[in-house]
Structure formats: C-alpha cells, structure tokens
Amino acid sequence: MAEDFEIKNKVAESGLVNFDLSQLVPKGERKGIDLKDFLFQGLILKEKDFREKVAAINAEHYSGSYVYIYNSADAIVPLWAYFLLTAKITGSAKKIVYGNREDLEVLLMHNALQTYDFTELTDKRVLVKGCSDESIPENAYIELVEQLKPLVKSLMFGEACSNVPIFKN
Incomplete structure (x- = not known):
C-alpha cells in the first residue's frame, strides 16, 4: 500500500x-566617508588642510569597496571638495556616490536591475x-x-x- x-x-x-x-x-564591502572628518573643528573647510587630509588617504583602503560620501556636519561644503575626494579613491573603489548608505544601496540595485x-x-x-x-x-x-x-x-x-x-x- x-x-x-x-x-x-x-x-x-x-x-x-x-x-x-x-x-x-x-557583493562587496560598503564604506562611508564623512566629510565632517575633513573640516577644521568639524565646521569649516580650509582648502589647504582639506587637500592635505585628502592626500593622506590610502586609496587602497577602498579597494573593491562601494563608497558613499556624506556630510554629518552642519557645514556648507563646496562642490570641488567632492571632486578632490572622489578623484583620490577613483580607481580603487568599485563605485562612489554622494549620500548615505541607503542612497548607495538604491543606486547599486538600480544598476543591477538595469543590466540584468x-x-x-x-x-x-x-x-x-x-x-x-x-x-x-x-x-x-x-x-x-x-x-x-x-x-x-x-x-x-x-x-x-x-x-x-x-x-x-
């Protein structure tokens, strides 16, 4: 039976x-860069200091990572600052975006869906x-x-x- x-x-x-x-x-590590860490007393962008801090970045630290750049300080940051920072890690990072972690994830999924x-x-x-x-x-x-x-x-x-x-x- x-x-x-x-x-x-x-x-x-x-x-x-x-x-x-x-x-x-x-797949890959997500890393954030807070521009607050590049500001004088967390408030003001001084070009010379900013350039020195960007120059000191080890771009290999971002190798193969997805990077989001954000600013947690209540400070106005000129657009060229984002250019300098992005230029420093481009070539090491897989993708760089302005915004928070969620913004990065939305963009990554958008790209994945558009290419699938x-x-x-x-x-x-x-x-x-x-x-x-x-x-x-x-x-x-x-x-x-x-x-x-x-x-x-x-x-x-x-x-x-x-x-x-x-x-x-």
Missing part, C-alpha cells in the same frame, strides 16, 4: 519560477521571493515590476505556499 503513495511537489509542477531579488545585490537579462523569464509565471537575509531597498521591487510587466505571464510576491498575485498578462 505504501508503494501506491506518491508525494507530489505541486509547486514544482506548477511551472512557477522563483526569483530571488537578493541574488542581484552586488530578464529574457529567461519571458512568458513565465514568476514568484518574487518575499523574505531575504539581504536588505533590499523598496525601490528595487518597484523597478523589478517595471522590468517584468512587459515580459512575464504573471507575477506574484511572497512564498509559494502564501503569495500575493500582482498581475496577469
């Missing part, structure tokens, strides 16, 4: 394609994984829907056992 019993994986048989957005998160080849999902029923160990910016989900809507047969969000239908073409 036990021989007649067959376990079926209904999810596998459904033709549903699981898509895990966390697979697109670029989604053609393998054409006319498929796609389930976008709802839970991840990676922190995914909300904007990435919006961009993903924009990318998938013209391609896929249907889109769902969540897990196979409990998902939310988004659309059907």
Whole structure:
C-alpha cells in the first residue's frame, strides 16, 4: 500500500519560477566617508588642510569597496571638495556616490536591475521571493515590476505556499 503513495511537489509542477531579488545585490564591502572628518573643528573647510587630509588617504583602503560620501556636519561644503575626494579613491573603489548608505544601496540595485537579462523569464509565471537575509531597498521591487510587466505571464510576491498575485498578462 505504501508503494501506491506518491508525494507530489505541486509547486514544482506548477511551472512557477522563483526569483530571488537578493541574488542581484552586488557583493562587496560598503564604506562611508564623512566629510565632517575633513573640516577644521568639524565646521569649516580650509582648502589647504582639506587637500592635505585628502592626500593622506590610502586609496587602497577602498579597494573593491562601494563608497558613499556624506556630510554629518552642519557645514556648507563646496562642490570641488567632492571632486578632490572622489578623484583620490577613483580607481580603487568599485563605485562612489554622494549620500548615505541607503542612497548607495538604491543606486547599486538600480544598476543591477538595469543590466540584468530578464529574457529567461519571458512568458513565465514568476514568484518574487518575499523574505531575504539581504536588505533590499523598496525601490528595487518597484523597478523589478517595471522590468517584468512587459515580459512575464504573471507575477506574484511572497512564498509559494502564501503569495500575493500582482498581475496577469
């Protein structure tokens, strides 16, 4: 009698394609540079002092990293300061942005989504994984829907056992 019993994986048989957005998160260390550390008494940018501090940076410290430059001080920083700092670490860092860590993650995911080849999902029923160990910016989900809507047969969000239908073409 036990021989007649067959376990079926209904999810596998459904033709549903699981898509895990966390697979697109670029790997690499994230490092922030606070311009406050380059200011005289944390308040004023003195060109000579600023140039000396930038010159003292070991660009290799940022090798292979994703870098975000921000200013936590209540000080006005001229645009050329960002030019100098960026010029110093360009070539070592993988990517440099102005803003906070979240701004960096949004841009990295944007770039990943714009360059990913989604053609393998054409006319498929796609389930976008709802839970991840990676922190995914909300904007990435919006961009993903924009990318998938013209391609896929249907889109769902969540897990196979409990998902939310988004659309059907």
